[in-house]
Amino acid sequence: MHLRLLAILCGACCLLTASALKHHILTKSWDEAQSDCLEYLRIESSAASTSYLSHQYGDDQATKELMFCILLNLRVFEATQNVPRVELMRQFFTPDEGDTLHVNRTNECLRRVQIPLKENSSCGYKPYLSAIESANGLFRCFYHYYGNLNRNAVELPPTGLERQQIRQECAKIVGIPEGLLRCGSQLKDHHVYSSFSRCVMLRSGTTGMELDDNSINSLKVISE
Numbered sequence: 001m002h003l004r005l006l007a008i009l010c011g012a013c014c015l016l017t018a019s020a021l022k023h024h025i026l027t028k029s030w031d032e033a034q035s036d037c038l039e040y041l042r043i044e045s046s047a048a049s050t051s052y053l054s055h056q057y058g059d060d061q062a063t064k065e066l067m068f069c070i071l072l073n074l075r076v077f078e079a080t081q082n083v084p085r086v087e088l089m090r091q092f093f094t095p096d097e098g099d100t101l102h103v104n105r106t107n108e109c110l111r112r113v114q115i116p117l118k119e120n121s122s123c124g125y126k127p128y129l130s131a132i133e134s135a136n137g138l139f140r141c142f143y144h145y146y147g148n149l150n151r152n153a154v155e156l157p158p159t160g161l162e163r164q165q166i167r168q169e170c171a172k173i174v175g176i177p178e179g180l181l182r183c184g185s186q187l188k189d190h191h192v193y194s195s196f197s198r199c200v201m202l203r204s205g206t207t208g209m210e211l212d213d214n215s216i217n218s219l220k221v222i223s224e
Contacts, residue, residue: 028074029153030092037069055149057139064136068128075156077135079128082115084138091154095147102146109141158204170199 034052038044048062057063071077076089095102115134143149158166171178174195180187187193 027153027155029151030070030074030149031151032153033070033073034066036073037066040069041066057143064132067139068132068135071135071139075159077131077138078160079131079135081160082131082134084115084134085157086110086138088154088157089138089142090146091152092149093142093147094150099147105145106141109145110138113137113141163204166200166203170196170203173199 035044038049038052043049043062043066051057052063052066057067068077068079071084071089072079074088074092076085077083078085113134114137167181168178170176171181174192176187176190176192176196180190187196190196
């Protein structure tokens with residue numbers, strides 16, 4: 001009896017682990033992220049989900065919240081920092097062949113999207129209201145002006161928490177006092193900073209490990 005119960009529990013654990021890992025992987029496509037969010041927000045069986053699966057998105061609040069979830073899922077938007085990753089966003093869209101003005105149109109739109117100050121998510125019934133609007137504006141610029149959504153899975157950058165953990169781990173590895181991680185200029189002057197920087201790059205798979213903590217008035221435009 002005990003062995004049978006143990007087998008059942010082990011099987012349940014395996015299923016849970018597989019399900020959890022499915023939602024936290026290193027690469028993901030737009031459709032995969034959307035499928036996750038339809039499940040997270042419990043709208044996978046609603047009438048609206050049919051239009052979402054066809055990449056038809058209205059401008060209602062429910063759709064904005066879905067879009068916010070998708071961009072967080074794809075790590076295109078850092079909600080707590082109000083930092084969008086514009087260059088990552090473009091990887092989920094394919095411009096029409098021969099369209100030479102898609103970048104200019106998109107950039108013109110992005111300049112009109114306002115990024116507010118960081119919000120205190122602990123206050124109020126609906127946190128991140130401004131971030132939801134900003135993320136929706138980012139999506140609309142690409143959706144209307146850059147190209148068509150594609151089905152490609154792309155590499156996802158680390159989250160803010162993952163970056164922080166990587167930096168802490170690398171500080172221990174190379175022998176930098178953890179307190180120096182909050183002192184930018186002094187950190188860069190440390191004699192093993194180059195080893196620290198390389199450790200961060202190798203463990204994260206990217207060189208873009210810094211977040212701008214200052215308020216941003218508008219989105220950075222995309223390069224040609």
